[in-house]
Amino acid sequence: MEAEEAFKKSDSAIVPVGTLHGHGPSPISIDSSSVEKLADQVGKRTGIITLPLLPYGEDDKMMDYPGTIAISQHVLEGFYTDICKSLHRNGVRKVIFLNGHGGNREALVRAGRNVRALGMLVAIVEWWSIGKKLFADLWPEPKGSYMAELAVAIAIGGKEIADLRGGGYKGEWGSDPTLRKMFGEKIKPLGFNDFEYEGAQVIIPIDAWDIDVNSPPEVSKDELANLQRRGEETIRRLAEYISKFALDFQKIDVSRALKTK
Numbered sequence: 180m181e182a183e184e185a186f187k188k189s190d191s192a193i194v195p196v197g198t199l200h201g202h203g204p205s206p207i208s209i210d211s212s213s214v215e216k217l218a219d220q221v222g223k224r225t226g227i228i229t230l231p232l233l234p235y236g237e238d239d240k241m242m243d244y245p246g247t248i249a250i251s252q253h254v255l256e257g258f259y260t261d262i263c264k265s266l267h268r269n270g271v272r273k274v275i276f277l278n279g280h281g282g283n284r285e286a287l288v289r290a291g292r293n294v295r296a297l298g299m300l301v302a303i304v305e306w307w308s309i310g311k312k313l314f315a316d317l318w319p320e321p322k323g324s325y326m327a328e329l330a331v332a333i334a335i336g337g338k339e340i341a342d343l344r345g346g347g348y349k350g351e352w353g354s355d356p357t358l359r360k361m362f363g364e365k366i367k368p369l370g371f372n373d374f375e376y377e378g379a380q381v382i383i384p385i386d387a388w389d390i391d392v393n394s395p396p397e398v399s400k401d402e403l404a405n406l407q408r409r410g411e412e413t414i415r416r417l418a419e420y421i422s423k424f425a426l427d428f429q430k431i432d433v434s435r436a437l438k439t440k
Contacts, residue, residue, distance in 0.1 A: 182269070185228055190272040191429040193218050193229045194262065196287070197279035198236030201244035203325065203395040204342045205332040208234065210279035213331050217306060218277050220418035225425050228271075230262075237282035240371065240386045252286050259290035267297050272433045275302045275425055300433045304424065306417050313420065317413050325395050326406070327413065334410025338403040345397035357392040361385070 195218035197211025206212065215232040222229030238249035250258075263274055276287050284303060291301030307324045310317065320326055333341055358368040362383070367375045368390050372382050398406075 186269045186271065189227055189429065190270055190433075191227050191275070191425070192266050192271045192273075193222055193227050193275045193277060193425065194233065195230070195277040195279070196233045196236060196259070196283055198238055198248070198250075198283065199234065200238045200241040200247040200249075200280075202328060202332075204345075204398050205329045206336065206340055207244075207246040209328050209332045210236070212335050213306060213328070214277040214279040216331075216335050216414060217417055217421060220414065221277070221422045221425055224418060224422040225429075227275075227425055227429060233258075233262075236280050237286060238280075239282065240384075241282075243386065243388050255283065255286035256289045256293070259287055260293045263290060263294040263299055263301065264297070267294065267299055272298060273300045273302070273428060273431060275304060275428060277421070278303050278305045281305070295437065298433055298437065300431060300437065302424075302428055304421055306421075309417060309420055310413060314413065314416055317409055317416070327409075329398065330406040330410035331413055332410070333403060333407045334414055338407055341398060341403060341406075343398055343400060358390050359392050361390060 195211075195214035197208070197214055199207050199211065201207055202209050211232055211234040218229050218232070221227070235248050235250050237252055237255060238247050239252070241247050242249045259276070263271075266274060274291075278284060278287060284305070287301070287303045291299075291303070294301065307327060310327055311324075317330075318327055329341065358370065360366075360368065362368075362374070365376060366381075366383075369375055369380070370390075371387070372384050374381050374383055
């Protein structure tokens with residue numbers, strides 16, 4: 180009965196989605212715990228219904244890492260689609276997926292297209308993209324999200340969760356990665372599946388272990404307090420930004436926005 184009352188108040192919902200794979204000194208769950216925290220903060224600020232975290236997701240290129248749980252893309256697409264359909268039966272017409280892992284994006288986009296015929300609108304919000312663009316003072320690294328993820332992880336779980344042993348890990352590449360030129364000198368690696376050839380970008384699907392050379396830079400114990408403060412401020416600003424977006428997204432008249440001839 181509480182759910183019925185809640186769904187009558189709004190036609191929007193927030194769904195945090197993540198995955199589990201290696202992240203060096205950060206927990207393997209940072210892609211999930213980050214969006215779970217943000218969803219809770221945004222839900223409290225906006226009053227929009229917030230679903231429980233979906234902790235498992237895509238991990239095609241990271242399956243060699245101990246602790247990785249990988250769900251196939253076609254399974255994820257169907258899973259996300261069915262969640263939207265269930266929300267539709269409860270009166271929801273707008274869904275905000277807080278995505279903690281870039282590999283989930285394709286399945287989320289497909290799910291959003293699948294439910295358009297129902298008169299639903301899906302938004303996919305990824306916190307690291309927001310941080311890189313808007314919070315330069317909290318995101319000084321020129322590339323990657325390694326230190327930002329660690330800062331957020333420490334802010335959520337405390338300084339003791341950071342694994343400071345170093346070494347033995349490859350894949351997220353840190354802020355200035357050294358990448359293996361696996362296809363010779365002309366096809367230059369940029370990271371993950373992205374390569375450059377004669378000034379333009381091409382995509383070649385590979386695994387993380389194929390291309391990385393080094394483990395991430397080591398983190399000292401002395402850095403943790405500053406990282407925790409950085410993470411706390413990052414979460415605060417992200418929650419503020421996403422809440423503003425969610426409230427404006429909630430105002431959309433889907434029937435008018437998606438009206439076609």
